[in-house]
Amino acid sequence: MEPACAGRRHLLPPILSCTDLPVTRRAIRSASKEREVMSSHDQLPAVLEVADLSVEYRDHSRTVHAVTGLSLAVGRGKTLALIGESGCGKTTAALAILGMLPASATVVSGTVTVTAEARPVNLLGLPARELRMMRWRHIAYVPQGSISALNPIQTVSRHFRQTAQAHNLARRVAEARAYDLLAAVHLDPNRIWTSYPHELSGGQRQRVSIAMAMLLEPAVIVLDEPTTALDVLTQEAVLETLLELQEATGVSYLAITHDLAVASAVADRIVTMYAGRPVEDGAAEQVVAEPLHPYTRALLKSMPSVDSDLAAEAIGGHPPSLAALPAGCSFHPRCAIAQERCREAGHPELIAIRGRQVACPVTVDRIGSAEATA
Numbered sequence: 001m002e003p004a005c006a007g008r009r010h011l012l013p014p015i016l017s018c019t020d021l022p023v024t025r026r027a028i029r030s031a032s033k034e035r036e037v038m039s040s041h042d043q044l045p046a047v048l049e050v051a052d053l054s055v056e057y058r059d060h061s062r063t064v065h066a067v068t069g070l071s072l073a074v075g076r077g078k079t080l081a082l083i084g085e086s087g088c089g090k091t092t093a094a095l096a097i098l099g100m101l102p103a104s105a106t107v108v109s110g111t112v113t114v115t116a117e118a119r120p121v122n123l124l125g126l127p128a129r130e131l132r133m134m135r136w137r138h139i140a141y142v143p144q145g146s147i148s149a150l151n152p153i154q155t156v157s158r159h160f161r162q163t164a165q166a167h168n169l170a171r172r173v174a175e176a177r178a179y180d181l182l183a184a185v186h187l188d189p190n191r192i193w194t195s196y197p198h199e200l201s202g203g204q205r206q207r208v209s210i211a212m213a214m215l216l217e218p219a220v221i222v223l224d225e226p227t228t229a230l231d232v233l234t235q236e237a238v239l240e241t242l243l244e245l246q247e248a249t250g251v252s253y254l255a256i257t258h259d260l261a262v263a264s265a266v267a268d269r270i271v272t273m274y275a276g277r278p279v280e281d282g283a284a285e286q287v288v289a290e291p292l293h294p295y296t297r298a299l300l301k302s303m304p305s306v307d308s309d310l311a312a313e314a315i316g317g318h319p320p321s322l323a324a325l326p327a328g329c330s331f332h333p334r335c336a337i338a339q340e341r342c343r344e345a346g347h348p349e350l351i352a353i354r355g356r357q358v359a360c361p362v363t364v365d366r367i368g369s370a371e372a373t374a
């Protein structure tokens with residue numbers, strides 16, 4: 001029998017019971033063999049590379065360590081999902097990458113390298129004007145919440161025209177491209193062109209935001225919670241559209257989500273974030289099939305599953321305040337396998353194991369001793 005997740009309507013199946021989910025992704029994308037070969041070529045530089053990024057919010061009384069030591073690399077034509085619970089620093093990471101942090105935030109360390117047209121550029125070192133030109137043209141953003149992404153008093157056409165003007169894209173060229181893009185995201189351009197955001201459904205607004213992000217043909221798009229406010233069927237349809245666009249254009253995505261099902265439906269790589277830090281980084285199929293970090297495991301167990309008899313298990317406890325992190329591993333107060341050493345000293349570094357990276361020495365030791373006795 002065909003696995004339940006092989007069908008089109010199951011882009012977001014219960015992942016616990018369906019480890020072959022990434023097949024869905026591959027099936028959608030396999031049309032272009034050529035690109036498959038190109039993008040699997042490890043020699044190609046990452047389109048977006050973030051190294052040791054740390055961001056703090058400071059006010060007179062406290063420092064919020066929103067992002068600490070985040071590193072990730074998004075391959076050409078690939079999707080990396082950055083996953084983690086609400087408040088773990090995902091949006092802060094996105095805003096830092098795009099150079100759009102509010103004044104209260106400070107980038108403490110790191111580089112953000114975008115390689116478009118074979119030229120690597122560190123966005124964090126750019127003057128504001130040059131950064132504005134890079135944005136949209138090389139790296140675009142679909143912000144969290146499709147309502148806030150669009151200006152309520154502007155029509156769809158005005159949104160496209162403004163972006164085109166800001167980047168010296170001729171009006172006729174921009175309009176032709178906008179029409180094509182709106183059709184590509186399965187909207188009727190003629191109908192939608194003069195609409196205001198409130199006249200559109202949540203899914204339609206998200207599609208407009210995605211089409212706008214594509215206007216300057218960027219190499220990479222940062223998608224912050226691309227489907228969160230949408231019902232499940234609309235979520236699936238929007239994710240499928242994102243994969244179609246990727247197939248057609250070779251665009252890369254950094255997809256930010258708290259939803260592991262979304263991540264496993266679209267991502268080639270998954271980076272798990274906990275309390276501002278990366279704790280696991282690996283190929284999506286591997287991370288979903290065999291999560292190694294206790295937090296990624298807990299996230300996976302907390303997913304509801306329709307097919308499985310196993311009930312979803314909420315993760316016990318709460319994430320720590322990013323203004324008052326516990327000593328040692330930030331996850332230790334909620335961790336089922338925490339030992340004395342996890343409560344001491346600094347947060348564990350990422351360790352390479354089984355083709356990925358995991359910030360948990362206890363897990364790494366367990367795997368090591370299991371392999372030694374096998």
Ligand SMILES: Nc1ncnc2c1ncn2[C@@H]1O[C@H](COP(=O)(O)OP(=O)(O)OP(=O)(O)O)[C@@H](O)[C@H]1O
Pocket residue numbers: 057064066084085086087088089090091092093102104144258322
């Ligand atoms: N402008 C700000 N000033 C001070 N603290 C902030 C600011 N914006 C966010 N924070 C804090 O930084 C931390 C990370 O927030 P962020 O929005 O990046 O997390 P997130 O993972 O995107 O969460 P969500 O899933 O809710 O969108 C939180 O503790 C939040 O309260």
Ligand code: NI
Pocket residue numbers: 090091092144224
């Ligand atoms: Ni967020």
